[in-house]
Amino acid sequence: RPGPLDPLDPFTATSPAAPREFCTMLDGGPATARITGWWDGRRVHVSYDRRDGCRTARWDAMVPVLPVIRAVR
Numbered sequence: 001r002p003g004p005l006d007p008l009d010p011f012t013a014t015s016p017a018a019p020r021e022f023c024t025m026l027d028g029g030p031a032t033a034r035i036t037g038w039w040d041g042r043r044v045h046v047s048y049d050r051r052d053g054c055r056t057a058r059w060d061a062m063v064p065v066l067p068v069i070r071a072v073r
Contacts, residue, residue: 010062011035011044017054024053033059033066 017023028050036045048066050056059066 009040010065011039011046016058021054023055026053026056027051028053028056028059029069031059031067031069035062035065 031050033048034046035048038044048055048059048062050059050069059069
């Protein structure tokens with residue numbers, strides 16, 4: 001069973017950035033997603049967006065559960 005910060009658990013390995021963590025201010029677009037349900041015997045209720053570099057990286061770590069978002073040129 002995965003521990004609280006197990007890299008194989010997609011919902012703890014992609015936890016939100018710490019309050020004092022530095023993130024790039026590159027907006028990844030307006031996409032948002034919410035995942036609810038059960039994972040490995042526990043309730044999951046998480047939200048994702050792409051408002052900065054940390055949040056975009058968190059989103060990208062959840063592909064293919066979340067769609068691939070490509071930059072528009």
